[in-house]
Amino acid sequence: MADIDSKISGATPAEVSPSAENAQDDARKAKRKQAFLLFGGALALVAAGFGIYEWIEGGRYVDTDNAYVAAEVAQVTPLVAGPVLRVAVNDTQVVRKGDILVELDPTDAKIALAAAEADYADALRKVRQTVATGTALSAQVGERQADIARMTAQVQVATADLQRAEIDLKRRQSLVGDGAVSGEELTTARNAYASAQGQLAAARASLAAAQAARGTANGQQAANAALVNGTTPETNPQVLAAKARLDKARIDLERTVIRAPVSGVVTQRNVQVGQSVAVGTPVMTIVPIGQAHVDANFKESQLAHVRPGQPVTLTSDLYGDDVVYHGRVVGFSGGTGSSLAVIPAQNATGNWIKVVQRLPVRVALDPHELGAHPLRIGLSMTATIDTRPDSDRAQKGAN
Template identity: 55%
Template sequence: MSNEVQDLPADDANGAGEASVIDQKRRKPLLIGLAVAVLAVGALYFLYDVFIGSRSVSTDNAYVVGDTAQVTPLTSGQVAEVLVTDTQPVKKGQLLFRLDDTDQKIAFAQAEAGLAYAQRRYAQSIANNSALGAAADASAQQIASAKARLASANASLAKAQADYKRRAALANSGAVSAEELAAAREALTSAQAAASQAKAALDEAQSNAVSARKKEQASVALTSGTTNETAPEIRLAKARLAQAKLDLQRTVVRAPVDGVIAKRSIQVGQKVETGSVAMIVVPVNRLYVNANFKEDQLGKVRSGQKATVVSDFYGSDVTYHGKVVGFSGGTGAAFSLIPAQNATGNWIKVVQRLPVRIELDPKELEEHPLRIGLSMEAEIDLTDPK
């Protein structure tokens, strides 16, 4: 028994030695195989990068974006009826909600009355022009009559002057009595007064004629070159009527585009002001993708290049085809509320991402609708020469 026990360690030692010899013999081929494998992987990666990887760039940092349409009432009022709700598809021109139109109807009636009043005033102005013209003509005719009376008064004055001079010359000889001379003097005085009165009447008639003609000209100036359609006061009244009609029409609010209702914020009975956002319409047939590529991926990306996009919503079974239509004016960090300040001592370089806009095929969007904010995977074909 003691000999068998003593032989066991010797056998174990020989086995360990043989294993050590075998491991050393296999070590070199294993190292060589490992090196070959590393070189093969490196070569495959190099070939992939040159012949496959360099043909396209891809990212999973992409999201569905769309230009939403805000529905804002263009007149104020109380909400009388709401005909849509969130998530409801609508067509362009479809009725969304109504505002109470009582105030707008009153304003429209007032504008209609204002237009009728302006038209009547214009007709009155035209009639006044004719009346003032006739008055000016009558005043001009009175001048002729006043001139005739002045001529008659001047003739009577000349006769009275001649009679007085003749009697005054005979007064010293006693051929004319004092009474006749006094009567001739009174007749001369009366004739002089009549002539002065006739002259004043002529001046007054001339002044009245000038005044009447000025009034006619002033009245005509208000309507000169205008008609019942082009008169300023009538055009102003028509503009007010058109505004009142527009405000009345704006109490009925319709969808500006095709899409889906989102963020409805109004209820029946609520008072809304002009310009307040009542709801948003998302045009699901005009959505696009913002793909945020790393800056070192964009060296060969150009507008117009083809792109393929896969949505997490549908999975790889649905592939969208589109094209690059533009690049953002800056990275997301550049437009953040508090931009990063890199001029510091502990600065660490971080690879930035730049949004690339990819336009999708409308037909594919119609077949498989998307929603704003969905995650996407985008790949751009760099072999496209555009």
């Protein structure tokens, strides 16, 4: 080493003094020490910067890989019973809302519709007949009123005849003592008076009968009017009831064609041609993959600062880290998975060990991203929630 240093300095080993060698060693040690100090300082700065970043930014994120894709699946069930005529879809097939899924035999529904149409026409005819009957009853009431007027006039005539016969009888009775009136004439006068009394009684009876007939006609008119007053033939209750049965028969005929209630993917198809299905029997399920969401199960210790509306970034095991989904926290489940289980855990025993619970958090996904990279329910996801306050995010976006 001394030879090399002496060559560098242009001196021979004999020409280099021990003091010079010591000075060179000290200089090299000082340089190495300075280099170590610079390296250590740089590491300290990096560590400090990382620590500050973690303190400011790192604590605002909570993540979990215990997350799964879910959706509000639509279970398809027939609303009318009947044999299956045709099945138009298969499992894994993509359908749109309104597409035909299953067709039932419409024969019985068509017969029921024809019967309902006949009942409706009959009800309408009967109501119109009732309206016409009301017109006829009104005429009858008028006729009975005319009968009463005629009978009243007859009573008046009979009363006048009776008065005249009474006067004639009294005059003859007063002349009997003078011999001016014969017994035969007196008898005739008496008979005329009695006949006038009978005619008056008959006229009065006829008037009473006419009045009773008018009362009957009035009652019949009122009863008939109660069936049609305030309505038209089309709005009569009987007609409306028949029309409701007709509308139901039409709907039942339409329901023999089962259509997709939502757009999605057909799954769990369990219906075959010729099978007789009952009302409410599940025939298939449609998964609306375009409306999928994520249920992320976070530890209870992670949820102190999680709020609805906070942004969420997600990745799926299906596409990997190359595809990133963006969503929002929608809400929290009403209870943990264990508490909502069919058989909840019972911890009221001496052998109890505390287990960190997880609470499902629902995350809504961007429909455009779902359209570009579709997901299926049950797929695993990794979710990271940004718990930073909205004001900080807005300020950062403005900057």
